[in-house]
Amino acid sequence: MKATTDAPEIDRSVNAPRISVIGTGYLGATHAAAMAEMGFEVFGVDVDPKKVEALSAGKVPFFEPGLPELILKHVKSGRLRFTTDIAEATALSDVHFICVGTPQQRGSNAANLKFVEDATAAVAANLTHDGLIVGKSTVPVGTGMRLRDIVASVIPAGITAELVWNPEFLREGKAVMDTLTPDRIVFGGASEKAEALLRTVYAAPIATGTPVIACDLPTAELVKVSANAFLATKISFINAIAEVCEAAGADVSVLADALGHDVRIGRQFLNAGLGFGGGCLPKDIRALMYRSSELGAYSAASLMQQVDEINMGQRQRVIDLALTALGGSVLNRRIGVLGAAFKPHTDDVRDSPALNVAAALHLRGAQVVVFDPEAGATAKAMFPTLTYVDTIEDAVTDSDALLVLTEWAEFVDADPVAMLDLVHTPVVIDARNCLDADAWRAAGWKFRALGRPVPVDEQPAALTTGPIRTLVGAR
Ligand SMILES: NC(=O)c1ccc[n+]([C@@H]2O[C@H](COP(=O)([O-])OP(=O)(O)OC[C@H]3O[C@@H](n4cnc5c(N)ncnc54)[C@H](O)[C@@H]3O)[C@@H](O)[C@H]2O)c1
Numbered sequence: 509m510k511a512t513t514d515a516p517e518i519d520r521s522v523n524a525p526r527i528s529v530i531g532t533g534y535l536g537a538t539h540a541a542a543m544a545e546m547g548f549e550v551f552g553v554d555v556d557p558k559k560v561e562a563l564s565a566g567k568v569p570f571f572e573p574g575l576p577e578l579i580l581k582h583v584k585s586g587r588l589r590f591t592t593d594i595a596e597a598t599a600l601s602d603v604h605f606i607c608v609g610t611p612q613q614r615g616s617n618a619a620n621l622k623f624v625e626d627a628t629a630a631v632a633a634n635l636t637h638d639g640l641i642v643g644k645s646t647v648p649v650g651t652g653m654r655l656r657d658i659v660a661s662v663i664p665a666g667i668t669a670e671l672v673w674n675p676e677f678l679r680e681g682k683a684v685m686d687t688l689t690p691d692r693i694v695f696g697g698a699s700e701k702a703e704a705l706l707r708t709v710y711a712a713p714i715a716t717g718t719p720v721i722a723c724d725l726p727t728a729e730l731v732k733v734s735a736n737a738f739l740a741t742k743i744s745f746i747n748a749i750a751e752v753c754e755a756a757g758a759d760v761s762v763l764a765d766a767l768g769h770d771v772r773i774g775r776q777f778l779n780a781g782l783g784f785g786g787g788c789l790p791k792d793i794r795a796l797m798y799r800s801s802e803l804g805a806y807s808a809a810s811l812m813q814q815v816d817e818i819n820m821g822q823r824q825r826v827i828d829l830a831l832t833a834l835g836g837s838v839l840n841r842r843i844g845v846l847g848a849a850f851k852p853h854t855d856d857v858r859d860s861p862a863l864n865v866a867a868a869l870h871l872r873g874a875q876v877v878v879f880d881p882e883a884g885a886t887a888k889a890m891f892p893t894l895t896y897v898d899t900i901e902d903a904v905t906d907s908d909a910l911l912v913l914t915e916w917a918e919f920v921d922a923d924p925v926a927m928l929d930l931v932h933t934p935v936v937i938d939a940r941n942c943l944d945a946d947a948w949r950a951a952g953w954k955f956r957a958l959g960r961p962v963p964v965d966e967q968p969a970a971l972t973t974g975p976i977r978t979l980v981g982a983r
C-alpha cells in the first residue's frame with residue numbers, strides 16, 4: 509500500500525531544483541525538513557509505511573529536539589511530503605539524496621551496503637528525466653564508484669544521472685541545527701554542473717560562510733569516516749589516560765580541562781567515562797577497520813581496533829565498579845540506573861553503553877531499575893526484561909547502588925540530599941563524570957567515577973555495603 513500526504517500539488521513551474529530524500533530515519537527526516545526550511549519542495553521516501561504515515565501527519569517517530577516542529581511546519585505548508593512511492597518522488601524531483609542506513613553486517617565488521625545499493629538502484633531505475641544522485645549515508649571508501657556502475661546498469665535509455673557524495677556530519681540531539689548550519693559542506697566527485705546545482709541546494713548555509721570542500725569521490729567518503737574515527741580516537745585516548753589517572757591518583761576531569769585550553773587539542777570529546785556508542789561511531793570505526801585491511805592499510809585498521817577495545821573496555825570497567833561497590837556480587841541487589849540512551853537529547857539506544865551496562869548487571873542477577881527521560885520506550889523495545897520506571901525517584905528508591913550512565917541535565921542537576929532519603933545504600937557511580945563529586949560526597953554518598961581519585965577515608969574496603977540480600981523481593 510502506498511502512503512502519501514494530502515498536501516497540495518507541487519508547483520512544477522518553479523525554477524528551484526526539487527528534492528527527494530530516500531530514507532527518512534534520523535538523517536533523512538532531518539535533511540528533508542531542513543531542505544524544506546531552505547525553501548525547496550521535498551519528497552521524503554521510505555520503505556517503512558508506518559514511518560511515512562507518521563511523518564505525513566507531522567509526527568516524528570523518534571525523539572529529536574526541534575524536528576517535529578520543522579516537519580509539521582513544512583507538511584502544513586505543502587513543501588514537504590512523504591511517500592513510499594519512489595517512482596512518484598523520483599519523477600517529481602531533480603536532486604535525489606540517498607540517506608538510508610549502512611549498519612554493521614552481522615558477523616563482520618564490514619558495513620552492510622544493501623540498503624544504499626537498493627535505494628540508489630531504485631532511484632536510477634525510476635528516473636524519468638536527468639537527475640543528480642547525492643549520497644549522504646556514511647559508506648566505506650570505494651562505494652560511490654561501485655554505485656556509479658549500478659546506476660549505469662539500471663538507468664532508462666536516454667536519461668543521464670551523475671552520482672556524487674555529500675557526507676553528513678550531523679549529531680543526534682542537535683540534528684536540526686547541524687543540518688541548517690553545518691560546519692562544512694563536502695562535495696565528492698561532482699562535475700562543474702553538479703557542483704553548481706549543489707551550491708544552489710546549499711545556497712543558504714554557503715551564504716553565511718560555511719566552507720565548501722569540493723574533492724574527488726573517495727576523499728569525500730573518507731572525510732566522513734575519518735571524522736568519526738578521529739572523534740572516537742579522542743574519546744578512547746582520554747579513557748586510556750583516565751585509567752592512568754586512576755592508577756596514579758590523578759583526576760581525569762581536571763586533566764581534560766587543562767588539555768582543552770590548548771587550542772590544538774580542544775576540550776570537546778575529552779569527557780572520560782563510559783565511552784562512545786550510538787548508531788554511528790562504533791559501526792563506522794569497525795567499517796574503517798575492515799575497509800583499511802581490505803586495502804592493505806593496516807595502520808588505520810590496528811589503530812581502530814585499539815580504539816574499539818579501549819571503548820568496549822569502559823563498559824566492563826563500569827560493571828566492575830558496580831561489582832566492587834556491592835562487595836563483589838550484584839546478585840539480588842537493586843541497582844538504580846539513570847540513563848539508557850547512548851547520549852543525552854536522544855531516544856536512540858543503538859549500541860548504547862548505558863543499556864549495555866544495565867543489561868549486563870541484570871544478567872548477573874541484579875534487579876535493575878532504569879529511568880531515562882526519553883529513551884524508556886526504545887530501551888524497553890530492545891531489552892524488555894529490565895524494569896523501566898517513569899521518574900528518577902522511582903529508579904533511586906531502595907537502590908543498593910545508583911549508576912548514572914547518560915548525562916541528561918536532570919541527572920546532573922538532581923539533588924543528592926533529597927536522593928539520600930530514597931536509597932537503601934548511598935553509593936553512586938558516575939559513569940559519565942557529570943556529577944559534582946564534592947556535593948554528592950558532602951551529602952553522604954560514596955562516590956565513584958572512572959579516572960577520579962578516591963578520598964583516603966573512602967578506600968575500597970569502606971565501600972562494602974553490608975550483607976548481601978539473597979531473597980528476590982525480600983525488601
Ligand atoms: N543518525 C545520525 O546521526 C547520522 C549522522 C550522519 C550520517 N549518518 C549516516 O546516515 C545513514 C542513515 O542513518 P540513520 O541513523 O538515519 O538510519 P535510520 O535507520 O534511522 O534510517 C534509515 C531509513 O532508511 C529506510 N530505508 C532503508 N532502505 C530503504 C530504501 N531502499 N528506500 C527508502 N528507504 C529505505 C529505513 O526504513 C529507515 O527509515 C547511515 O549511513 C548513517 O551512518 C547518520
Ligand SMILES: O=c1ccn([C@@H]2O[C@H](COP(=O)(O)OP(=O)(O)O[C@H]3O[C@H](CO)[C@@H](O)[C@H](O)[C@H]3O)[C@@H](O)[C@H]2O)c(=O)[nH]1
Nearest residue numbers: 676677678679680743777778779783784785786788850851
Ligand atoms: O567527550 C565525549 C563525547 C562523546 N562521548 C560519547 O560518544 C558518543 C557519540 O557522541 P556524538 O558524536 O555526540 O553522537 P552522534 O550523534 O553519534 O554523532 C557522531 O556520529 C554522527 C554519525 O556519523 C556524525 O555525523 C557526528 O558528526 C558524530 O559526532 C556518545 O555515546 C557520547 O556519550 C564520550 O564518551 N565522550
